[in-house]
Amino acid sequence: MGSKERVVILGGGFAGLNLVKHLDNDKFDIILVDKNNYHGFPPLFYQVASSGLDPTSISFPFRRELRKHRPENAHFHIGEVKGIDTTRQEVTTEYETLPYDHLVIAAGTTNNFFGNPDLIERVFTLKSTDEAIRARNEILDRCERAALEHDPDIRRKMLSFVVVGGGPAGVEIAGALGELKRYILKRDYPEIPQEDMTIRLYEGSDRLLRAMSEKASATALKDLGNLMVDVNLNHVIKNYDNNIVTLDDGQEIYTEMVIWTAGVTGSPIPMSGTDVKPGPGGRFITDSHCKVKGLDNIYAIGDINLCITDKYPRGYPQLAQVAIQQGRYLAKCLNSGTCVKDFSYVDKGSMATIGRNRAVADLHKVHLTGFFAWLAWMFIHLISLLGMRNKINVLLNWIWAYFTYNTALRLLLKGSKYPKRGSMWDKG
Amino acid sequence: MGSKERVVILGGGFAGLNLVKHLDNDKFDIILVDKNNYHGFPPLFYQVASSGLDPTSISFPFRRELRKHRPENAHFHIGEVKGIDTTRQEVTTEYETLPYDHLVIAAGTTNNFFGNPDLIERVFTLKSTDEAIRARNEILDRCERAALEHDPDIRRKMLSFVVVGGGPAGVEIAGALGELKRYILKRDYPEIPQEDMTIRLYEGSDRLLRAMSEKASATALKDLGNLMVDVNLNHVIKNYDNNIVTLDDGQEIYTEMVIWTAGVTGSPIPMSGTDVKPGPGGRFITDSHCKVKGLDNIYAIGDINLCITDKYPRGYPQLAQVAIQQGRYLAKCLNSGTCVKDFSYVDKGSMATIGRNRAVADLHKVHLTGFFAWLAWMFIHLISLLGMRNKINVLLNWIWAYFTYNTALRLLLKGSKYPKRGSMWDKG
Numbered sequence: 001m002g003s004k005e006r007v008v009i010l011g012g013g014f015a016g017l018n019l020v021k022h023l024d025n026d027k028f029d030i031i032l033v034d035k036n037n038y039h040g041f042p043p044l045f046y047q048v049a050s051s052g053l054d055p056t057s058i059s060f061p062f063r064r065e066l067r068k069h070r071p072e073n074a075h076f077h078i079g080e081v082k083g084i085d086t087t088r089q090e091v092t093t094e095y096e097t098l099p100y101d102h103l104v105i106a107a108g109t110t111n112n113f114f115g116n117p118d119l120i121e122r123v124f125t126l127k128s129t130d131e132a133i134r135a136r137n138e139i140l141d142r143c144e145r146a147a148l149e150h151d152p153d154i155r156r157k158m159l160s161f162v163v164v165g166g167g168p169a170g171v172e173i174a175g176a177l178g179e180l181k182r183y184i185l186k187r188d189y190p191e192i193p194q195e196d197m198t199i200r201l202y203e204g205s206d207r208l209l210r211a212m213s214e215k216a217s218a219t220a221l222k223d224l225g226n227l228m229v230d231v232n233l234n235h236v237i238k239n240y241d242n243n244i245v246t247l248d249d250g251q252e253i254y255t256e257m258v259i260w261t262a263g264v265t266g267s268p269i270p271m272s273g274t275d276v277k278p279g280p281g282g283r284f285i286t287d288s289h290c291k292v293k294g295l296d297n298i299y300a301i302g303d304i305n306l307c308i309t310d311k312y313p314r315g316y317p318q319l320a321q322v323a324i325q326q327g328r329y330l331a332k333c334l335n336s337g338t339c340v341k342d343f344s345y346v347d348k349g350s351m352a353t354i355g356r357n358r359a360v361a362d363l364h365k366v367h368l369t370g371f372f373a374w375l376a377w378m379f380i381h382l383i384s385l386l387g388m389r390n391k392i393n394v395l396l397n398w399i400w401a402y403f404t405y406n407t408a409l410r411l412l413l414k415g416s417k418y419p420k421r422g423s424m425w426d427k428g
Numbered sequence: 429m430g431s432k433e434r435v436v437i438l439g440g441g442f443a444g445l446n447l448v449k450h451l452d453n454d455k456f457d458i459i460l461v462d463k464n465n466y467h468g469f470p471p472l473f474y475q476v477a478s479s480g481l482d483p484t485s486i487s488f489p490f491r492r493e494l495r496k497h498r499p500e501n502a503h504f505h506i507g508e509v510k511g512i513d514t515t516r517q518e519v520t521t522e523y524e525t526l527p528y529d530h531l532v533i534a535a536g537t538t539n540n541f542f543g544n545p546d547l548i549e550r551v552f553t554l555k556s557t558d559e560a561i562r563a564r565n566e567i568l569d570r571c572e573r574a575a576l577e578h579d580p581d582i583r584r585k586m587l588s589f590v591v592v593g594g595g596p597a598g599v600e601i602a603g604a605l606g607e608l609k610r611y612i613l614k615r616d617y618p619e620i621p622q623e624d625m626t627i628r629l630y631e632g633s634d635r636l637l638r639a640m641s642e643k644a645s646a647t648a649l650k651d652l653g654n655l656m657v658d659v660n661l662n663h664v665i666k667n668y669d670n671n672i673v674t675l676d677d678g679q680e681i682y683t684e685m686v687i688w689t690a691g692v693t694g695s696p697i698p699m700s701g702t703d704v705k706p707g708p709g710g711r712f713i714t715d716s717h718c719k720v721k722g723l724d725n726i727y728a729i730g731d732i733n734l735c736i737t738d739k740y741p742r743g744y745p746q747l748a749q750v751a752i753q754q755g756r757y758l759a760k761c762l763n764s765g766t767c768v769k770d771f772s773y774v775d776k777g778s779m780a781t782i783g784r785n786r787a788v789a790d791l792h793k794v795h796l797t798g799f800f801a802w803l804a805w806m807f808i809h810l811i812s813l814l815g816m817r818n819k820i821n822v823l824l825n826w827i828w829a830y831f832t833y834n835t836a837l838r839l840l841l842k843g844s845k846y847p848k849r850g851s852m853w854d855k856g
Contacts, residue, residue, distance in 0.1 A: 037572050037840045056482045059839045063616045075619070078572040078840075095576050130842055144465055144506040148523050190490045191503070389828065389836045400817065408817045411466045411487045412506075414558055 004029040008100035012039050012351030014320045015302025016106035018327025025073035035080040054340040055129050057393040060386035086162035087273030098140040105300040108285045109264035123260040140412045162255040164237050165262035168352040174201045174333045175354040178227025199229045206237040218368040225356035255277040259262025266304040279306050290330050290344035295427035301326035351377045432457040436528035440467050440749045442536035443730025445757030452763040463508040468557045476560035476681040478604030479837045483557050488814035514703030533728040537692035568840045575619040587625040592665050593689035596630025596780040603628045603782040606655025627657045632664040644788035647797040651782035694732040707734050716770035718758050723798040729754035779805045787838035
């Protein structure tokens, strides 16, 4: 182990995990660091939040993946990264300090509240499995309590949902809430009149799914309308306080649950021993070999990579596909000791679902909408899920949901608050 | 609705749910009150704690069950019961006050710390799905952190587990931890030497599974030994503080995770308008018709029922079978307006698993052990699980586990701590 060069990988998302999978474990001593002990699946977090899928079906333990490497060559270390010392070539987590020969930053992005940091304590987000579970519990809890409430005005306040952001995440969670209002409410919560639930979506630009085709945007708008989602374009949220959302035009809307999908920024990582700082969007500026400019032996891949090319002057889109391809690309480079050619992104298109059985998909020249787009969406996501068990689980759930709306998963499950953890090694 | 007599049922466990299922919903306005929105499955909580099963596979939403009744006749109300006013015939929960004509207390039991109430903040328990999730996360977190620890002494402290109580719950969770030590550790945590993990079980009496046959006790003792569990009989825990367990003989044992299965007591429910108090074990003393002695229109069924008979001078055993049978019995009584005969418990035997594929079962004269007892145990639990989806899920998981040890579920999933909940109707 000592003789081999050590590659430390920060983050086990699509980028980090695909790097681990393809790194030569005879050549390197590999350490994957992540604050969770599993690989999550961001494209489906919204289905966790809407009780459509169970968190365990879209999570895969890193240790199962690493077992495929010989244990002495690949290790998983749990921990949140606290800092990188580029002079001493060390990474520090809440638990330990790790020396590295090569460091790969694949830490992804976190929510961006655009200079409104205290929003983190007031809005719900969908950037991690844990955040999605929290949102799920809040939605279910509100339905349960609204079902007990006799005052219609209070009931409407309890069920006033606002989704901020019209990208895939915003459109998908808004669609799922629309399904709840349109189809599930009268079955599971007969006490709640449908009109008491309101779902408003606010998007700053003039269309939904800006990254996709005009056709996709138009279809998404129509489909969300059919699911009783009130879509408001060209509106930016200025603030949210005391259950009041304030828009840029001064308009004030009462809402008790805001789901924030409006923006991301690279996960902040303090660095010492260098004056290299993350660039726009908190992303590390790299050369065409994913190497961070101005640093040796440090690479950035996935959402946190910012590589400016003629075709992508603002960097590659922050999509799973880019992360997967960069992970594989960097593995090749490190395995062969040098990057023979520049990284180039092969765009396989993008898609988003609206509700239970509709979607929009841009696949190169082909624009799919409705049911067929949804089938394509299902297929693509199933093959990208890690583990046969998860694939089967998710497929069964979707088939089930197609007929039953998956109300089997509308469970308000939370860890109990006791005991307060007592060990001297606790994170507190 | 107003015209019909209202039956309010406190608790949707085996007793409450079976009552709901069999109550005549043309005759009664039925309200089921529970603090969770789902029916949990206590016999399998230990498998949630040991990552063998996913909480969603053993939970069933009450609203799905109630849909079978006509909605206007059966309702689910979420809420924790705060008190019963027998004069005004009202139940108060954290959210509302409910008038009743007939009240059925099926609130079950909670952990009993035998005059050591502050233990609740120091030990882990398995009396609810949420408690089991908490225990699961703690066990996984300890394994992950021990895998990073270089000091063997600290590692051993992190992995020093104590199970208190040698009943089914204690034996089953100890067995599951034994599986972890014996089979899973070297596969998933190659960094942790097996001997660094210790599992100690303390039982006050002179044998495990006291309620079962001598043969079952002896087999359980042997099987736990094979799973490297250090079983200590005739030992009572006096205290647990600063990671030190103190036994009745003054012995002190260092442990950082205590799983408490040593005793239960009826869930406390403040009552006004009467001086009737719960009897021994916090259970309500009832006549042979499950009617609480000294109270009109108030019944107690399941673990919280205490009905003294010649055959059961200390009340019926607190088992799922009794609860199920009492729920059905009381439904008959209420439907027909009178109890034609006394409740009598048909003992179908009892069983417990030890580890992945062994069990002990006392079925009348038949005493099964090992693999066949395990098959019987699986069968019985599968048929008692609510919902085809859950039955299939659990069966697939068990088949999977039999070959793979289910490491797919070793996921450290917890709800995120943000946002702090802001609505004026929040429980705070």
